[in-house]
Amino acid sequence: MKHLISLFCFLILTFALSAQVLNPDSLNAEQTFYLKTLQKLEAEAARGVQNADLFYDIGVCHYQLGNTGKAVLYFLRALNLNSAHKQAKQNLLYIRNLHPELSPEPTRPFLVQLFLNIYDFFSLNRLTITLLILAILLTLSLHWLMHTPSEKEHGLPILAVVITAILFIAFGSMLLVKNHRYRNDSRAVIIANVAPIYHTPESNNVLQTIPEGSVIVVTKTQGNRVQVILPDGTQGWVDSNSIERVVPINNTKD
Amino acid sequence: MVVKKFTCALIIVLSLIGTLKAESIKINTYLKEDVITLSDQLQLVLEITSDKQVKVVAPPAPQIPGFSFRNVIGSSSTEYSIANKQFFTTYIQTFTYIYNPQSTGTFTIPAFKVKVDKKDYYTTPLTVQVNESTYATTPQKQYNLSPFLSPFGDELFSPNRLEGEVFLLCIPETDFAYVGEPVIISYYLYTEQAIEAFYAESEKDFEGYGKAVFLQPSSLKYENSVYNGKSYKRALIKQDVIFPHKAGRLQMPILQGQAQFLGFLNKTISSKPCWINVKSLPAGAPVGFTGAVGNFTVSQSVSTTKLNLGDALTLTINISGRGNFSQFTAAPFPPVDKFQVSAPYIQDKLANEIEGTRFIHYTLLPRETGELTIPSYTFTWFDSNSGVYRTFKGTPQKIKVHQSNILSYFSGLLDKDKPQALNPLLNLSYYPNNKNYSTELWFWLILVLCALSLIISAFIARDNKLKELEPIAYAQKTAHRILNKYLRQATEAAEKLSSDFYPLAESGLMNYLARKYGISKSLTTSELIDALRMKGLPLELLDQLEEFLLFCQQARFMPGGAEAEKLDEALHQLRSLVQALSRFKPGKESPINTSFTPIQSNMSSKNEEPQ
Known part of the structure; x- marks a missing residue:
């Protein structure tokens, strides 16, 4: 019986020790800080707040606490809301560079990379504002063309209409694609x-x-x-x- | 009985847990180079990693077609690490098999069995490619099967000599060191016999230090040496670097191995014991000392001194020299309010375990504009040469932060981001909910307004174009509008049986004709008819018009003028007249004779009735 009791004591001690390792209080001060911050931020996200900075901060906390998967997830969520979120993009790249087992960023031709950077620069809201400006410019160009007297040269207003129309169509298509990805990111x-x-x-x-x-x-x-x-x-x-x-x-x- | 069974089960479970925990042996094989030439040697490395010390006998060298086996070199090392306040020890045993290539081509090194702790493990097959040598075709002498050749062509000793002393010596580079100071120890094989190969089987470690392999020669290179007044041939077997973590007299590892004679005779040899004296670091280490011991040169640099708000800069600390790079970390960054500071990113460019340069990168993000100061970064180390603590204090760096402009939004479009540290938390006090502008009402309202303005503008432009290119058609068009307007009013008056019909019909016709033919509105009926005659309107139509206008003037005051039958008839006449007038184009031959519908002749008779 004594033997059994001592064995139980030993087991309890083992569990107590392992529990101590997992107890947040035993984590160092930095981890405790990130844990508390994460709890606060996750409560905010649970209220339904959709904010790129909020997702970015949650990602940073997760990474500092060793949850690489969750960190990647929240950086991607931040970028889905705002593709121009520079810090989130850099942190994602940083994680990929540190973890070669994850698929690395593919090396792309210069022009493709430039196009992708431009595509990322135009976040959903930046695209919307740009499209609005282009719509106004296109309208003004069309007004200009329609009201140019017939005896005057029409080349310049036609050029303005063509350029703004092409840009309007390009940005409109980009907005449609981005909006679709924003809602249906698979x-x-x-x-x-x-x-x-x-x-x-x-x-x-x-x-x-x-x-x-x-x-x-x-x-x-x-x-x-x-x-x-x-x-x-x-x-x-x-x-x-x-x-x-x-x-x-x-x-x-x- | 039940209690006993329970106890036994518990013991079995515990022992099982213990066994499972011990199962952490990893076997790894790799080639130092997988593309070699005929003049190179193939080095196949077998690495056995475990968390407890296990005795492993070098597995027989695998037969590789196209290669002749030359030698096997064994070594062991121990790595110490601290994670989550726990101390971990990793034992690594390495066997390097050396082969000489015999022909060119691609060869597969088959998988072979490794027995560790009474268990069999299998390696993975590897592939090696052998190309023609790019150098002179004369074979180099050191690749002869006999390793006992001097670089000058003379054999050092006869390969058949089997008598004489053979021993291993451990020679530390210094016999005095500080705690943490790296010390290189060299193991030399001293011999009077013809030793063809040496296989280092194991190293016996003692307390008080960590160690790592510093140099592992791939072949025995003999030189002449004198020890205790006696001449020997000696060859370097291995060099370790020792990191003492305890003060006192520390015994260095004892290397044990087998020396091979004549290709088949083995002799086990252990190195003679040796010690170094380790002294504690002096008390009073400065704040921020993170354990760096050695001889370092420290400098700092910033990536830029002018930047826009929102851009980041990198502060880099360079630590160059010789020391215990694996034993210290970055010092904490001084507290700073006006920047967000990332966790340090450490990048090492080391020539070996103890020499090279360490770069510590911090990413700083300014919080406000203006001239900001990065406080001086301090790095403290213990200089083992002079025996004192030294502190590097960087000069405070002035940074100009400008308000970001429109161009700064486009910065970085061409850059390929290569972040060197994780960007820090933004930690905002408030996170507003994201709004998708493309679903907002104002966005669509502006688009609709743009479209509407275009439609209106198109109508205006069409009228303008008509006015400019076809002024007559434009005048007719506007006249029709006016006529329609007055005709509608007159029709409404007729439907209401109002006597207002007559003045409305008369004024409508007058306005229309005035606008269409550019004549005054205030003419009398006869003057109007004369003016229209001058314009070339058909006489018949003019008669009808005069008759209708006179009828209107009379009907205003005649009794029964507002009777339904009369109004209806007058309205019918007005419509016929309007149709006839609208069909007539000024300046052209009138089609009136063919299309004009004459006003009923009974009008005059009915008009005359009241008289």
């Missing part, structure tokens, strides 16, 4: 430490594993599994609780 992030990828929704044959923080594209949902496309183009199924979508399905936007 990307998701692996938040589990390692997520196994299965052949089919039912099978338990693991195709490969994918690390935390990897960004995948969700194509279909079936039961508790979702069909995904991995960064290398591989298709497979993953447990839905291993991932979190950049735009939650039940998220209703304005």
Whole structure:
């Protein structure tokens, strides 16, 4: 009996020690600070606040607490709201550079990279304002063209109309695409430490594993599994609780 | 009995947990270079990592087609690390197999078995490519199967010599060091015998230091040396770097290995014990001392001194020299209100474990405009040469922060971002809800207004164009408008059986004709008819017009003028007249003879009735 009691004491001591490791009070001051900040920010997000800076701050807190997956997720959410959020973009790149197991940023030709940077620079609201300015300019150009007397040269107003019309159509298309992505972003992030990828929704044959923080594209949902496309183009199924979508399905936007 | 069973089960579970915890052996094989030439050596490295010390015998060298096995070199190292206030020890045993290539081509190194702690592990197959040598075709002598050749072509000793002393010596570069100061220890094989190869099996470690491999020669290179007044051939086996973390007399690791004679005879040799004296660091370490010990040169630089609000700058601290780079971290950044400061990003460019440069990058984001000062960054280390603490204090840096302008929004479009540190928290006091402008009412209202203005403008432009290009058509168009307006009013009056019909019909016709033919509105009926005759209107139409106008003037005052039948008839006449007038184009031959519908002849008779 004494033996049994001492064994129990030993077990309790073991659990107490391991609990001490997990107790937030035993974390260092910096971690405690980030933990408290995260709790505050998550309460704000739970109220339904959609703000790129808020998501960015949540991402920073998660990263400082070692949750790479959640950090990537919130930086992507910040960029989905505001693609011109420089800090979020840089932090995402920083994480990718630090974690080579995540798919690195592909090297693109200069002009493609420039176009993508311009596309990112024009966030949804910047695009809207630019489109409005272009609409006004196009209207003024058309007024100018329509009211130019017939005996005068029409070249300049026609040029103004053509340029503003092309820009208006280009920016209008960009706004449509961006708005669609903003509402229907099908990307998701692996938040589990390692997520196994299965052949089919039912099978338990693991195709490969994918690390935390990897960004995948969700194509279909079936039961508790979702069909995904991995960064290398591989298709497979993953447990839905291993991932979190950049735009939650039940998220209703304005 | 039940209690006993329970106890046994618990013990089994605990021992299982212990066993599982011990299962942390990792086997890794790799090639130093996977593309070599015929004049190079192939180095296949087998690395066994574990969290407890395990004795591993070098596995037999795998047979690689196209290669001849030359030597195997064993070494071990221990890594210490602290995470979450826990102290971790990692034991690494490395075996480097050296082969000489025999022919060119691509070869596969097969998987081979490694036995560790009575368990079998298998390596992964590797591929190596051998190309032609780019140098002179004469084979180099040091790749001869015998390693006992001097660089000058003379053999150092006979390869058949089997007698004489063989021993290992551990030679520290200094026998006095401070805690944390890196000390290089060298293991030399002293021999009078023809030792072909040496395989370092294990190292026995003692308390009070951490260590890492500093240099591991791939072959035995002999030189002449004198020890205790006696001449020997000696070859460097290995160099370790020792980081003492405890003061006192510390015994250095004892290296044990097997020396190989004549290709098949082995002799186990251990290095002779050696010690170094380690002294504690002097008391009174300055605030901010993070454990750096060595000889360093420190400098600081900033990426820019002028920037716009919203842009970031990087402050970099360069620490160059020799010291315990693996044992210290960045000093905390001094408190600063006007900047957001990132966590430090540390980048090492080290030639080896203890020499090189460390860059500590901080990203600073100004919070306000104006001339701001970055406070001086201090880095403290213990100078092991002079035995005193030294502090680098950077000069406070003045930074000009301008208000961002429109151009600054476009900065960075061409840059490929390569952030060197995580951007810090923004920590705003209020996070407003994001508004999507494209769904706001004002956005669509402005677009609709633009479209409406275009429609209105198009009508105006069309009228203007008509006025400019076809003035007659424009005059007719405007005249029709006026006529329609008055005809409508007259029609309404007729429907209400009002006697206002007659003046409205008369004034409408007068205004229309005045506008269409540019004549005065205040003419009498006869003057109007004369003026219209001058304009070339058909006589028949003019008669009808005169008759209608006179009828209107008379009907205003005649009794029964507002009777339904009479009004209806007058309205019908007015319509016919308007149709006839609108069909007539001034300046052209009148189609009136063919299309004009004459006003009923009974008008005059009925008009005359009241008289």
